[in-house]
Amino acid sequence: MLLDSASMYFRAFFGVPEILAPDGTPVNAVRGLLDFIARLVADYRPTHLVACWDNDWRPQWRVDLLPSYKAHRVEAERTGEPDVEEVPGPLEVQVPIIREVLAAFGICVLGADGYEADDVIGSLATQARQPVDVVTGDRDLFQLVDDEADVRVLYIARGVGKHERVTNDWVRTKYGIDARQYADFATLRGDASDGLPGVAGVGEKTAATLLGRFGDMAGIVAAALDPDSDMGPGPRGRIKAAAAYLEVAPTVVAVARDLDLGPADTRLPDQPRDLPRLADLGHRWGIESPVQRLTDALAGR
Structure with a gap:
């Protein structure tokens, strides 16, 4: 299972009402993302799971080819205009917390310098040699769907609880193409x-x-x-x-499919890797309940 991490924590941030940690830090995206992962793990029971990361959300090589690529997002940030693609401050402070919590769980996080999460997903899906579910709200990743290779997309545009399983037939019915x-x-x-x-x-x-x-x-x-x-x-x-x-x-x-992402342990653990650290994070950020729900989902897998 390959997670389009930013796609998921954006949806958690905008879909979960504001919740504050004991020190006043917003943690709704952290809580929502953990609950999303817990639900997916419980429903699909993946053996391996990777939280794919945007090391570079607007790679220069793509901009060099097409200067308009995501240019409106840069302009929105420069002028201070609201833009759903811009990372709001209350979400930005939660991203490092997400990374810490995932590390304590032992969930693999992978990115590649100069590439987007889509490229990491494309490379892992193509090189996996096993069935793959890609979790995303981004239609661009429909290009990875491959029935013969058993690669499908779990499309969460309407929410994780209402996600659609995208196969080639789904794409053909929706758009009239393969x-x-x-x-x-x-x-x-x-x-x-x-x-x-x-x-x-x-x-x-x-x-x-x-x-x-x-x-x-x-x-x-x-x-x-x-x-x-x-x-x-x-x-x-x-x-x-x-x-x-x-x-x-x-x-x-086209997403990259041939990145060399190096050795990584992508196996999904059946219990958190660092229980003391996870307990500390849960207490510090007031996220004990979603931490427990994901812990239970791992154990029940």
Whole structure:
């Protein structure tokens, strides 16, 4: 089980009412995340679990290829404008606490310098050689769904308790494409939340139609440049006009799958690794109840 950690603690922060530790520090994201993990462990009983981390939420190599990538989030931070993607102060102070608590539990946390959590997830899922559940509220990770390799997404956009199990059939029913085409689909359609402009005039329906006829981005671009292809004049003109964007965007959108993350013990323990430290953290931050619930979930696994 691979956790998109930031996706989960953002949802915990915004979904759980403010709760303060004895010293007044907010801990709603800490409590919510622990309860999310406890529920997932109890329901799915994974043998291995990794909390995947954003060591770099906006890697420079992606920005070099596409300067608009997540640029609106930087601007929101610079101007002080509210933005759901910006880490609010009351959440920011909780992130180190989350790291401490996960370490005391013995839950593996993995990141990679110069890469996002999505890239860590993509590499682990591709290299796992065992069934994988990816827990995220981010549609970009639908590109990893692979029925043959037994990789699926537990999509938590509506909440952990109402999550959807995303398989290739789910993606095809929802978007009219196969999961392996999702990165190209997102590139064509665009995604304002990531600063991806997409191809002007190409929405989800047209993107799905083009991928259905021409297979992938390379096939679509080749058809647009081939005067003898049966691509209509409208889509042809739009694809050709977006040539510069389409040259770089697929690399930006595709998650890395080949990172060398080094040796790591990803096994999920059946009891906390450091009970005295965990007890101290539970008392200090007033999170004894969610700590106990996750402890019970590990033991019941």
